[in-house]
Amino acid sequence: VAGVSFIRGIMAEATNTGKSLIAAAIVASFRDKREGIILVDSKDLYQQALVDFGKLFPGEVGEVNADRMKIRRITICMVQTLGRRIVKFANMRNWLAKLDWIVVDEGDKLIGRKDCKKILGFAYNAPIRICLSGTPLTHKGNTKQKDEPHKGSTRNQELLAYFGPVIHRRTNKENVEEGISAKPHITFRKGNEKRRLVDGWKDEYDGCITKN
Secondary structure (H helix, E strand, O other): OOOOOEEEEEEEEEEOHHHHHHHHHHOOOOOOOOOOOEEEOHHHHHHHHHHHHHHOOOOOEEEOOOOOOOOOOEEOOOOHHHHHHHOOOOHHHHHHHHOEEEEEEEEEEEOHHHHHHHHHHHHHOOEEEEEEEEEEOOOEEEEEEEEOOOOOOHHHHHHHHHOOOOEEEOOOOHHHOOOOOOOOOOOOOOOOOOOOOOOOHHHHHHHHOOOO
């Protein structure tokens, strides 16, 4: 479909593999300029996707969040906001029905949510459906990330029903062995200072972890 050799599937990509760029590569591989959406649940993932896709597809990226709605060929959507809008506005449901592709980031978490199910339900005509996740088809007590879903997991069955099987897997072990990720060494030390989050969690995370 549109030059893509696979049209449905779950891509199990460990942290630091670059899920946003993988999604961008899928979109870039389309023979024609097909229209679709990228569903995210996290504000951080949302902002990251806007930056990454904006650089790679200038002028073609839109967004749907609580404050703004701009529909383009590639629209980054906060699942909560889009879920509310399709309940209120019929034109949003008609738009979803005309989409060619859907990429869902952290789909294993979103698939169990009512707003996500509504969105996927109205986007029934989209032939290209990709789920990106670091830990798909897992369940409580299963840390081996097996491709076979847990028998008692309704969420896994819904994930497989909409997206199909796992078509690619990249593990954290592979990333560490190839030098893409660092093997963590964790040491606990007793501190002597109480710290207040002045600039918010994201800035503290960046300063103390990401850019430390």
